[in-house]
Each structure stands twice: as structure tokens, then as C-alpha cells.
Amino acid sequence: MSQTSTRPEADIKFAYWVPNVSGGLVVSKIEQRTHWGIEYNTRLAQTAEQAGFDYALSQIRFTAGYGAEYQHESVSFSQALLHATSKLKVLAAILPGPWHPAVVAKQLSTIDHLTNGRIAINVVSGWFRGEFHAIGEPWLDHDERYRRSEEFIRALRGIWTTDKFSFHGDFYRFHDYTLQPKPLSQPHPEIFQGGSSRAARDMAARVSDWYFTNGNTPDKLKAQIDDIQAKAAQNGRYVKIGVNAFVIARDTEEEAKAVLAEIIAKADPEAVNAFGDAVKQAGQASPEREGNWATSTFEDLVQYNDGFRTNLIGTPQQIAERIVALKAIGVDLVLCGFLHFIEEVEYFGRKVLPLVRELEAQRALVAA
């Protein structure tokens, strides 16, 4: 398996959620100056690149679900964003089941060549039974979904790095398969995954380059990270960690808190509860009941991935300090959602990011 077993010395990285799904990232009737279309997203990607963001994360959804009436497909949308930028890396979300690893390996290898090595993948394992039912995909048990995802990742990595690749799994089989051309990125495009359950963590410790988890408090995140890294170390690996946060940065703390209060006050209870029912089924379906959303409250669920819990809500200084504290507990990347994406990404780049870099430099000096 690729990768070193120690944490790389690096600045904390930033990603933003691509709003390729309508309705923004909060299930609320508050005004959102965010649009799911390509014109808005092209300007957003260019703004984010300029602001200092490293990655953009696209989403995959096949059906409306709750509060997301329109959904552009992740791989093709990611490619459009890559062609509109020059440094930003874009993560295409992929669901094993609808996608076969041979198709993904081929598709992403080509995109990697077209974009000078800037495509990456986020393997998601599925939480929405209704969606699978709608497109005629069998809905596997929770841990079976992860067993399939792990085979998917092993197959993908094998195809990307090996000639005459053979694999005999329960879900996928390959016989002396040689992909040409192999991807430009070496050893291969980065492999991210999303999920927090026991099965998700163990899969990360074994095969993923990056582990993405829902928002949470620093102590809960630390427990999760320590758990994963201990297992990864047994496999001679280090897994990079990305954490979701819904960022509300304003000149004063009062303003930021007022925005949060308004988002929650204007939450759409029917949609939040329906989303909550679906994801809790998914989270509690994991045998240990620790999956994403297993303990989410109504307020948490107003943001799709518990992003308020990370508490990047306040002034640029408060947020920068909390980000550096996240880095200290083992977080390598913050995945940011915003209410009004373009204007807030620009503000984040101008006001928050320079403070983060200053604090990181100060800490490095102290440690030296």
C-alpha cells in the first residue's frame, strides 16, 4: 500500500464543498446566495483557487432526497471545474454499486492526463436506501457496503499501479488487466473516503489515503483520529484526516452567531426530520451504532454533515485559533461549507487563512 507511516509536516489544507446539488448545505429556508449551476460554480472554483483553497469536493446524489431537488453528476462536473482552474484539485464523489472500478479507473486516469494531475476521488458508501431503490441498485447491509468499498479501493489502486492486474474478490474480478495510460499522478490520484462508523474507520486504516468525517467537537474528533491512526500504524500507514465544518466568519462574534440562529430558526422541519430519519437509519445500521449522524440532534441535522458542531463560527481570529487547535489534534484538512459560497470563500481567503498561516508559523517557531 502506498504512503508513509508518519504524519507529513505540512500546512493544514482547505477544501470546500462544491454546491453541485441545489438548496445549498443547510436544510433551511434562510436566503442563500449560492447556486448549483455551472456558471456560479465556475466563478466559485476560480475564487476558491485565488483565495488559497487546495481542494474542491463534489457531491454525488442520484435522486432528490430532502431539500436537494437538482443534482449535477460528480465526475463530469468536477471535470468542468478542473478546466476552469489551474491549481485547484477536485475530488469526484463515487458510489461503488452504480460505478464499477474499471470504469472509474479509466475515466479518472484520462481526466488526470487532461488536467495535469488534479483529479482525486472520494469513495462514498451510501446512506440513502430510497436512492438505491430508485435506480435499481441492491441495498447492501451497512458493513457489506464497506466491504464492497474496500474491494473497490483495492481494485482501483491495483489497476492504477500494476500491469496485468488480477483480483478475485466477492464483488469485483480482474484478470491480467493492464490499464493504459496509467494516471499521471504518482503513485495514483489521491483516494479519499467519507464515513465515521467502525467499518469506515477500519477501511480507512487499511486502504484509504484520506478519511473524511462529519463535523464534531475537538475531543470527539481526537478520539476518532487516535483510534484510526493506532490501527493504521499497525498496518504501517498514516491516514490523512479531513473534517467537515460549516464556516460562519463575520467581523463580530455576535453577527456570526446571529446567522447561525437564523439558519436554525428558518430550518425546514419536515425536510430536516425526513433527512434525519434516513441518515439515522444508515448511522444506526452500523453494528456499533457509531456511524455518522448516530447521535445528531435536530440542530446538527440542519447542516447535512454536522458542520455546526466543529464550531468554526465567530470572528476570523477565533476561527483561525480553532483551526490550528484542530491541526494539533491530528486534523490535516478542513472541509468548509458556507451559506453564500462565493462571497464567503473570498472573505475566508482574505481574513481567516492568513491568520491560520501566521499561527502555524508561530507554533513551528515555538516547536523548533
Ligand SMILES: Cc1cc2nc3c(=O)[nH]c(=O)nc-3n(C[C@H](O)[C@H](O)[C@H](O)COP(=O)(O)O)c2cc1C
Ligand atoms: C465529507 C463527506 C462527504 C460525503 N459525500 C457523499 C456524497 O457525495 N454522496 C453520498 O451519497 N454520500 C456521501 N457521504 C456519506 C458517506 O459515504 C457515508 O455513507 C455516510 O457518511 C455514512 O457513513 P457511516 O455509515 O460510516 O457512518 C459523505 C460523507 C462525508 C463525511
